[in-house]
Amino acid sequence: xxxxxxxxxxxxxxxxxxxxxxxxxxxxxxxxxxxxxxxxxxxxxxxxxxxxxxxxxxxxxxxxxxxxxxxxxxxxxxxxxxxxxxxxxxxxxxxxxxxxxxxxxxxxxxxxxxx
Amino acid sequence: xxxxxxxxxxxxxxxxxxxxxxxxxxxxxxxxxxxxxxxxxxxxxxxxxxxxxxxxxxxxxxxxxxxxxxxxxxxxxxxxxxxxxxxxxxxxxxxxxxxxxxxxxxxxxxx
Numbered sequence: 001x002x003x004x005x006x007x008x009x010x011x012x013x014x015x016x017x018x019x020x021x022x023x024x025x026x027x028x029x030x031x032x033x034x035x036x037x038x039x040x041x042x043x044x045x046x047x048x049x050x051x052x053x054x055x056x057x058x059x060x061x062x063x064x065x066x067x068x069x070x071x072x073x074x075x076x077x078x079x080x081x082x083x084x085x086x087x088x089x090x091x092x093x094x095x096x097x098x099x100x101x102x103x104x105x106x107x108x109x110x111x112x113x114x115x
Numbered sequence: 116x117x118x119x120x121x122x123x124x125x126x127x128x129x130x131x132x133x134x135x136x137x138x139x140x141x142x143x144x145x146x147x148x149x150x151x152x153x154x155x156x157x158x159x160x161x162x163x164x165x166x167x168x169x170x171x172x173x174x175x176x177x178x179x180x181x182x183x184x185x186x187x188x189x190x191x192x193x194x195x196x197x198x199x200x201x202x203x204x205x206x207x208x209x210x211x212x213x214x215x216x217x218x219x220x221x222x223x224x225x226x
Contacts, residue, residue, distance in 0.1 A: 042218040048213070
């Protein structure tokens with residue numbers, strides 16, 4: 001099993017540019033989570049989907065952030081326009097149905113740097 | 116308001132010693148308390164978890180102690196090894212959906 005796949009692994013962009021982060025969850029998993037990790041704020045949930053439907057996006061910091069899940073095997077997190085304070089590591093995680101621990105499996109993350 | 120408070124921020128332990136990390140939560144509706152381990156450049160991975168109907172759970176060298184009345188839980192790593200050096204996060208959730216994470220503890224086990 002390949003695990004959760006995220007791309008790109010590293011992204012460096014300039015302020016004002018559009019950034020798109022991609023995630024492929026584990027096959028068969030029905031929940032997908034986007035997190036942001038920074039030194040100052042730790043690990044924060046941005047949004048999560050159940051069965052491709054956004055359930056809670058209260059963690060999305062601003063309208064500049066948007067997330068989609070067009071199908072069960074793909075999700076995107078878009079930042080437009082990007083700002084230096086968006087620099088962070090963004091994680092995607094997926095979870096299967098009725099697991100013993102309802103464990104979330106995290107991807108390797110995308111390190112975003114906005115100059 | 117921070118839902119889950121974690122301490123200490125960093126911890127240095129000698130090989131063979133006991134590492135203890137503490138967390139406190141506010142929301143009594145939380146019903147699932149996992150601990151995650153994160154190595155540099157990797158995503159967090161579930162280490163061990165507990166439900167509030169038990170006071171302790173042990174898996175190998177890792178033990179969660181849970182105090183429902185005090186709204187506190189802790190991770191104990193017995194016989195700490197250099198390979199345990201990582202950042203540890205506690206978390207809490209209800210209905211297994213929205214997870215609130217602690218700020219993390221960076222553990223360094225000295226050989």
